[in-house]
Amino acid sequence: MFKVRIEKLRKKITQLGLDAFLVMAPENRRYLSGFTGSSGVLLITKNQNFLLTDFRYIDQAKIEAPDFQVIRYDGSLVETIKNILERLFIETLGFEEDFITYKQYRELREGIPKIKIFPEAGLVEKIRMIKDQEEIATIARAAKVADEAFNYILGKIRPGLTEIEIALELEFFMRSQGASSTSFSTIVASGARSALPHGVASEKLIEKGDFVTLDFGCIYQGYCSDMTRTVVIGEPDRKQREVYQVVLEAQILALENIKAGMSCQEIDALSRTYIAEKGYGQYFGHGLGHGVGLAVHEHPSLSPRDNTELVPNMVVTVEPGIYLPGWGGVRIEDLVVVEEAGLKNLTDSPKDLIVI
Numbered sequence: 588m589f590k591v592r593i594e595k596l597r598k599k600i601t602q603l604g605l606d607a608f609l610v611m612a613p614e615n616r617r618y619l620s621g622f623t624g625s626s627g628v629l630l631i632t633k634n635q636n637f638l639l640t641d642f643r644y645i646d647q648a649k650i651e652a653p654d655f656q657v658i659r660y661d662g663s664l665v666e667t668i669k670n671i672l673e674r675l676f677i678e679t680l681g682f683e684e685d686f687i688t689y690k691q692y693r694e695l696r697e698g699i700p701k702i703k704i705f706p707e708a709g710l711v712e713k714i715r716m717i718k719d720q721e722e723i724a725t726i727a728r729a730a731k732v733a734d735e736a737f738n739y740i741l742g743k744i745r746p747g748l749t750e751i752e753i754a755l756e757l758e759f760f761m762r763s764q765g766a767s768s769t770s771f772s773t774i775v776a777s778g779a780r781s782a783l784p785h786g787v788a789s790e791k792l793i794e795k796g797d798f799v800t801l802d803f804g805c806i807y808q809g810y811c812s813d814m815t816r817t818v819v820i821g822e823p824d825r826k827q828r829e830v831y832q833v834v835l836e837a838q839i840l841a842l843e844n845i846k847a848g849m850s851c852q853e854i855d856a857l858s859r860t861y862i863a864e865k866g867y868g869q870y871f872g873h874g875l876g877h878g879v880g881l882a883v884h885e886h887p888s889l890s891p892r893d894n895t896e897l898v899p900n901m902v903v904t905v906e907p908g909i910y911l912p913g914w915g916g917v918r919i920e921d922l923v924v925v926e927e928a929g930l931k932n933l934t935d936s937p938k939d940l941i942v943i
């Protein structure tokens with residue numbers, strides 16, 4: 588599995604005319620090597636794979652990343668890289684421009700002046716967009732834990748609890764099901780706060796009449812899940828029903844039409860146009876969705892600005908929303924696998940407006 592991934596990257600490196608490539612992004616490091624530690628870089632050359640890490644991770648790296656020569660560095664990472672590059676007569680080195688600090692960049696330039704270095708963006712990320720069956724099974728498991736957490740929390744939400752207390756219950760439940768952590772800061776946004784698309788749980792009390800938006804997910808064996816449901820406390824008024832219905836129909840429209848061959852822009856436009864036709868266009872200000880995998884936000888992005896073509900086994904969210912400042916908001920989010928003729932929905936929680 589890792590060999591296949593490395594070969595895909597190696598092909599790209601060769602096409603770019605590079606002798607070697609430095610991988611610094613934590614998710615890319617894990618994806619290519621299997622190494623789960625928090626510190627280290629990969630150096631992939633035309634025919635060798637190196638994993639450079641420090642004392643704390645040497646044994647772990649040897650076990651987790653058998654396809655790599657594990658090299659320990661104690662002082663300067665750049666010095667260690669330099670030694671390898673000189674020994675192998677490497678002349679051109681690519682690096683990930685989104686995952687290097689200015690200091691590291693300066694040290695590379697100044698420490699290895701004879702080597703030409705080239706910034707690259709998204710080389711490994713583009714490979715990561717299309718998941719293998721094992722990855723999909725793991726993401727499905729992470730999504731199931733989130734579904735079960737939603738079902739559990741429905742029995743707990745009541746007026747008088749704080750958003751933080753609800754978030755804690757969700758998180759405790761997911762951890763108890765084998766999740767190693769949440770995939771991002773749990774969003775519990777109630778009442779007027781539900782108009783904040785990323786309203787991380789606060790000390791606000793849940794009150795009668797509130798919309799409560801729950802956006803959460805977990806990390807299970809390294810892979811993320813992400814889902815959102817909005818529930819209402821007490822009987823909804825007309826406007827709440829209307830806004831909820833528009834978001835739900837916009838989401839279903841996208842879900843019913845997604846299939847391989849469409850572009851991310853096209854699928855985003857389906858929901859966006861629908862919401863605009865209903866008069867709420869200016870209140871849906873974010874993209875329709877995003878890729879999910881080792882990272883909770885990854886390529887591609889279902890947005891007006893991404894023309895990537897959907898390909899089978901991409902895993903993306905579909906999450907339209909309407910946010911009315913001072914009033915509240917609704918978002919509904921599922922995690923789906925793109926297939927040749929449609930999709931497989933990994934999120935199974937009910938979507939009709941739940942009244943608590």
Ligand SMILES: [Mn+2]
Nearest residue numbers: 813904906920
């Ligand atoms: Mn999301």
